[in-house]
Amino acid sequence: MNHRPHYILLPANPLFIALSLVAAFVLNLLPWGHMVGVPDFVALVLVFWSIHQPRKVGIGIAFVMGLMMDVHEATLLGENALCYTLLSYFAIMIHRRVLWFQIPAQTLHVLPLLLLMQSVDLVIRLMVTGKFPGWLYFLESVITAALWPVASWILLAPQRRAVDRDETRPI
Template identity: 35%
Template sequence: MIRGNRFLLIFVSLSVALVLAILPMPAVLLPYRPLWLFLVIAFWTIEEPERVGLGVAFVFGVLMDLVVGTVLGEYALRLVVFTFLLGRFRARFNFYPGWQQTLVLAALLINDRIVAAAVHVATHGLAAPWHYWGSVIVTAVLWVPTFALLDAIRLRKR
């Protein structure tokens, strides 16, 4: 029963992240929209690496592509690269205090933005504007509260 609850919790949290990604926002704030799916994938990759890995990142990346309307496979590629890199450093990441985890996550999100910029240049021929990087800062700042919230929910379900 507990095992089924974990899968349900993972699925619900990732689904909520998808919904948060498409909620309407004022046009001024759109460049600063947090990358919720990256935060939730990061949490589950760290806490449940045997359940959430590259396959889950790929599936939810394709779903994000379909929901947001980007080039099919863009988010899937970005999430798989992000999850792979985070998974490689998961053992060290757990020992860092919150502020260092935030910096590591920011570095991974900068890498994500570079991958996304490469995809945009390859598919559209357009370079990203300067405010394109705003969501990295907002997402990194939200790491500790998101981690605390999801961890409290996960531990309460046990």
């Protein structure tokens, strides 16, 4: 039996959603170099908002964010756009199911989405370059999924209602 209280969340502020996407993009712009396992912050925030606000953040925003990442990484134009679009599409497909679970189980739902996105990226890179980066390439998805509880806590914080109950408020 689940004894955790269920909170009624405030509506998501579109400005906060936009700022979180910009912040994720800026984090991806940091010069990580060729370090193994650096999380994809844009993918994490995109999948979060695609699950929590599918009407506000969808495939179109994922496509634009992907094009911006393509330009930043100087990769094949449309590579990240395709990956982020698929990620957003499948996140929207399962968003109702994922929200029924607690955060650890949500992480287990997000991990296959991130692995699928990275697999598509790997296939495109193999077709273009013919070089396999090694199995540690998929560590990025595992670390990104491990950040799901932190992202959920941070991105849902502005939507939580006050803990102190006011008797004059109906809810």
